[in-house]
Amino acid sequence: xxxxxxxxxxxxxxxxxxxxxxxxxxxxxxxxxxxxxxxxxxxxxxxxxxxxxxxxxxxxxxxxxxxxxxxxxxxxxxxxxxxxxxxxxxxxxxxxxxxxxxxxxxxxxxxxxxxxxxxxxxxxxxxxxxxxxxxxxxxxxxxxxxxxxxxxxxxxxxxxxxxxxxxxxxxxxxxxxxxxxxxxxxxxxxxxxxxxxxxxxxxxxxxxxxxxxxxxxxxxxxxxxxxxxxxxxxxxxxxxxxxxxxxxxxxxxxxxxxxxxxxxxxxxxxxxxxxxxxxxxxxxxxxxxxxxxxxxxxxxxx
Amino acid sequence: xxxxxxxxxxxxxxxxxxxxxxxxxxxxxxxxxxxxxxxxxxxxxxxxxxxxxxxxxxxxxxxxxxxxxxxxxxxxxxxxxxxxxxxxxxxxxxxxxxxxxxxxxxxxxxxxxxxxxxxxxxxxxxxxxxxxxxxxxxxxxxxxxxxxxxxxxxxxxxxxxxxxxxxxxxxxxxxxxxxxxxxxxxxxxxxxxxxxxxxxxxxxxxxxxxxxxxxxxxxxxxxxxxxxxxxxxxxxxxxxxxxxxxxxxxxxxxxxxxxxxxxxxxxxxxxxxxxxxxxxxxxxxxxxxxxxxxxxxxxxxxxxxxxxxxxxxxxxxxxx
Numbered sequence: 001x002x003x004x005x006x007x008x009x010x011x012x013x014x015x016x017x018x019x020x021x022x023x024x025x026x027x028x029x030x031x032x033x034x035x036x037x038x039x040x041x042x043x044x045x046x047x048x049x050x051x052x053x054x055x056x057x058x059x060x061x062x063x064x065x066x067x068x069x070x071x072x073x074x075x076x077x078x079x080x081x082x083x084x085x086x087x088x089x090x091x092x093x094x095x096x097x098x099x100x101x102x103x104x105x106x107x108x109x110x111x112x113x114x115x116x117x118x119x120x121x122x123x124x125x126x127x128x129x130x131x132x133x134x135x136x137x138x139x140x141x142x143x144x145x146x147x148x149x150x151x152x153x154x155x156x157x158x159x160x161x162x163x164x165x166x167x168x169x170x171x172x173x174x175x176x177x178x179x180x181x182x183x184x185x186x187x188x189x190x191x192x193x194x195x196x197x198x199x200x201x202x203x204x205x206x207x208x209x210x211x212x213x214x215x216x217x218x219x220x221x222x223x224x225x226x227x228x229x230x231x232x233x234x235x236x237x238x239x240x241x242x243x244x245x246x247x248x249x250x251x252x253x254x255x256x257x258x259x260x261x262x263x264x265x266x267x268x269x270x271x272x273x274x275x276x277x278x279x280x281x282x283x284x285x286x287x288x289x290x291x292x293x294x295x296x297x298x299x300x301x302x
Numbered sequence: 303x304x305x306x307x308x309x310x311x312x313x314x315x316x317x318x319x320x321x322x323x324x325x326x327x328x329x330x331x332x333x334x335x336x337x338x339x340x341x342x343x344x345x346x347x348x349x350x351x352x353x354x355x356x357x358x359x360x361x362x363x364x365x366x367x368x369x370x371x372x373x374x375x376x377x378x379x380x381x382x383x384x385x386x387x388x389x390x391x392x393x394x395x396x397x398x399x400x401x402x403x404x405x406x407x408x409x410x411x412x413x414x415x416x417x418x419x420x421x422x423x424x425x426x427x428x429x430x431x432x433x434x435x436x437x438x439x440x441x442x443x444x445x446x447x448x449x450x451x452x453x454x455x456x457x458x459x460x461x462x463x464x465x466x467x468x469x470x471x472x473x474x475x476x477x478x479x480x481x482x483x484x485x486x487x488x489x490x491x492x493x494x495x496x497x498x499x500x501x502x503x504x505x506x507x508x509x510x511x512x513x514x515x516x517x518x519x520x521x522x523x524x525x526x527x528x529x530x531x532x533x534x535x536x537x538x539x540x541x542x543x544x545x546x547x548x549x550x551x552x553x554x555x556x557x558x559x560x561x562x563x564x565x566x567x568x569x570x571x572x573x574x575x576x577x578x579x580x581x582x583x584x585x586x587x588x589x590x591x592x593x594x595x596x597x598x599x600x601x602x603x604x605x606x607x608x609x610x611x612x613x614x615x616x617x618x619x620x621x622x
Binding site (some may be wrong): 210 | 393406422
């Protein structure tokens, strides 16, 4: 015991040499987002868009589904700031309400991708061997098809609706996400602390949840963000070809499709939904890039 | 009278080499017939060059790597034969400390989470966990205020204390120490070694101490095994081994330990040649290409570990 207290003394000397740092990793992360210009602005813009979507009933000047028969295909005016469509519905109101359908669909799609993709990727990396081979070959086959074609096939089976479109988009993105998760998890698998966990006798689920997930969480967050952008585009694309949201639901992809018929008479009909999609996807991707730089400074500027 | 706690008999581990389609399957024999005995409260040192299979031996005992053949008898039971699920019961009694504490700890977990992992894994009731955690922290000389810090906030020596704390939270009987001090400064090394010795006394631990540093092993071990290319070439009490090494390889190793007295005249045995590839070991005694005493028998016949005056050595010079 005497020896231990002696080592304790010398340890105290060491302790003072170790730099004192704030201990919460989560707090650091929020701070870092705040200090990164790109992350800050894009996150701010996205939150704004979400808030507008939530408060659409308060902000929208008109009922998005109410036709004004006296104002068919009117251009932007004081009464209808962004103009009206072919049956006289207010475009601005429809755009604001469209945030709800578009972002909900994208989020649910990404939630599906994230849950199943992470699961497949983790299992594949952790178990390895034949299971890994089988799972990854299936993913390879699916990856050989463009996501949108895969989504098309799924919608064709399920039938066209917004709910089915988001399921389709969600499932179609799984192969890509699973591969990314597997890659990230493989680097963790070979690390010493996973071996240490095995030597301790921890359960597989504990190792996966406490050793793998916290360490690949950053990578997953980055790709989840980037996948949201893809999901918005894919849902819009499915809606555009009539397999997603059905009229009269205001959804950006559907609105774009309606607008294309009048592209020469009423430019605003296709332009504003297009701009809305572009700006949201742009800022989502921007956020994703900024997050990636934060987690992996090596890829900065790539 | 000390009792036998762990017995390793003829442990083999071979790894398959990446082979092309038409070639015969080849193996690297990383561990080749290692036999050890560990008594209660005792420390066995295992020394050897890099790649001689000492870490593999340690990992095989824990079945982190499945041994190819051989027996590992712990508490009268051969733990190489039991199923993986049953192995968990034995893991409670055999724990491991790793070489690189930074790599062996999850950077995203706090010290408290790292040290309580074994308690959760072996379903120690929640109400006892904090008490055990506190006791363990105290035993290894960490203060309670450091519980919620992350590993990267500690110095190398403190990190290794955390690693040791994690290994002893379950109060195991055996701790396998895989180069626990090799990554540390010399001054910190001695602190950790003293800590290990104190813990051994207090908790009645037995150690298998794997190291390439003979000085460190001389300090802590009671018995020492010398490994060369996957084989145990000499196994003896520490004093015997360091004062009168028998195997030519051990002699060379011991002559290479730096001496503190500059005036002491010392004959250095400098080994010729490189360590042969374990994938393609020399025939006969694996040490013969580098051995000054090699004769014809050595080139054709691999010596087996035999008792010579109460110690074990695998060399033809002592077999008649």
